[in-house]
Amino acid sequence: xxxxxxxxxxxxxxxxxxxxxxxxxxxxxxxxxxxxxxxxxxxxxxxxxxxxxxxxxxxxxxxxxxxxxxxxxxxxxxxxxxxxxxxxxxxxxxxxxxxxxxxxxxxxxxxxxxxxxxxxxxxxxxxxxxxxxxxxxxxxxxxxxxxxxxxxxxxxxxxxxxxxxxxxxxxxxxxxxxxxxxxxxxxxxxxxxxxxxxxxxxxxxxxxxxxxxxxxxxxxxxxxxxxxxxxxxxxxxxxxxxxxxxxxxxxxxxxxxxxxxxxxxxxxxxxxxxxxxxxxxxxxxxxxxxxxxxxxxxxxxxxxxxxxxxxxxxxxxxxxxxxxx
Numbered sequence: 001x002x003x004x005x006x007x008x009x010x011x012x013x014x015x016x017x018x019x020x021x022x023x024x025x026x027x028x029x030x031x032x033x034x035x036x037x038x039x040x041x042x043x044x045x046x047x048x049x050x051x052x053x054x055x056x057x058x059x060x061x062x063x064x065x066x067x068x069x070x071x072x073x074x075x076x077x078x079x080x081x082x083x084x085x086x087x088x089x090x091x092x093x094x095x096x097x098x099x100x101x102x103x104x105x106x107x108x109x110x111x112x113x114x115x116x117x118x119x120x121x122x123x124x125x126x127x128x129x130x131x132x133x134x135x136x137x138x139x140x141x142x143x144x145x146x147x148x149x150x151x152x153x154x155x156x157x158x159x160x161x162x163x164x165x166x167x168x169x170x171x172x173x174x175x176x177x178x179x180x181x182x183x184x185x186x187x188x189x190x191x192x193x194x195x196x197x198x199x200x201x202x203x204x205x206x207x208x209x210x211x212x213x214x215x216x217x218x219x220x221x222x223x224x225x226x227x228x229x230x231x232x233x234x235x236x237x238x239x240x241x242x243x244x245x246x247x248x249x250x251x252x253x254x255x256x257x258x259x260x261x262x263x264x265x266x267x268x269x270x271x272x273x274x275x276x277x278x279x280x281x282x283x284x285x286x287x288x289x290x291x292x293x294x295x296x297x298x299x300x301x302x303x304x305x306x307x308x309x310x311x312x313x314x315x316x317x318x319x320x321x322x323x324x325x
Contacts, residue, residue, distance in 0.1 A: 067091065068133035076113045078129070083122040085129055089113075095132045097183025097312060124174050131175070131187045139171040139194050140164060161203045168198045169212050173219055176227055179313030188313035192226040199234040206242065209234055210267050217275050224316040226307065232278055233303070235268075236285040285319070292321060 067073065067088055074086035092099035102115060117125055127137040141164065172195040179188030199209070213231035220227050272279035288303055304320030 064091065065134055068129065076115060078125060079114055079116045079118075080120055080122045080125045081118060083125075085125060087129065091132060095184055095186075098181065100183075120178070124178060127171065127175060128178055128182065128184075128187070131184070131190065136190065137171075137175060139168045139175075139198075141167050158203075158205075161201075162205075162208060165198065165201070165204060165208055165212070168195065169215065172198070173215070173227070176220070176314070180311050181313070183312040185309050185313045185315070188309075188315055189226075189307065192230055192315060195227065196230045199230060204234075206238060207267075209238060210271065213278075214271060217271070217278060220314070222310060222314060222316060223277060224308075224318060225310075226315040226317045228278070229281065229317045229319075232281050233285055236282055236289060239282075240286065240289055288319075288321065 069086060071086040074088055076087050076089050076092070078085040078087050089099070089103055093103050099115075120128075130137040172191045176188055176191035176195075179185065179191060198204075199212075209231070213235060216227050216231045222228070272282070285303070292303075306318040306320070308316045308318060310316045
């Protein structure tokens, strides 16, 4: 791939015509600056995710990062809706069962050495390759100017938080799905761990959390699926803050000064009816918070947890009952 082709890749990714700029999937933009000219140094326009990953990932600190989106030594091209990503069979095979099977199944003999992934979006393939080469991906928007509301260019604070939350949820859910599709268990674990951190955000409202929980249970199967259970855990914690029961470790939060009765919440009730396992797990988790947690702080200790890989890239969570340490 020439310097001109690399510049074209970046400009194409900046403005996909088939993606709504107000849609969370629109991000991330590759650079936050002007598009490169054909004679520009490509390294100047490598996306901000390189910097982010270099700071947080041991993989990104190795020479592997230097091959990300570079045609040097590239022996395979990944094509997604007209966007061409230069890649390297050895790197792909070392990280992904999907690409290992492709290589063994005859793609290595394909004269063009092209893998077409038309069912995904270029943005998601970009994030997938970001994980493979850099060990991480970005799940937050880069350019806030793309977010518009009826209140103006940036909207009010609550709307911005809601936008960021929806954006992160869309990205992390998609990466969790792709982890199983491409056989990359490390990506699956990173996706639910990233989203678990998002769920801990103090600015997330009860309505946002309920909707995200509904999406998680609709999108993923598995009795103990990790993406499901981190939502259940977040709701249990929020309910304890909104409607403290017998737990001596919680006081009513100033954010929720009103008296809240979960039994009168039809939204929560409908979720419990649709997913009885959610109802059971929620009851068990609140019981653990009330009787087994020994924290003296407003936020309880982490419940004893065991993570078990399921399928090609999904994960299960098995909770324990031991007293938190």
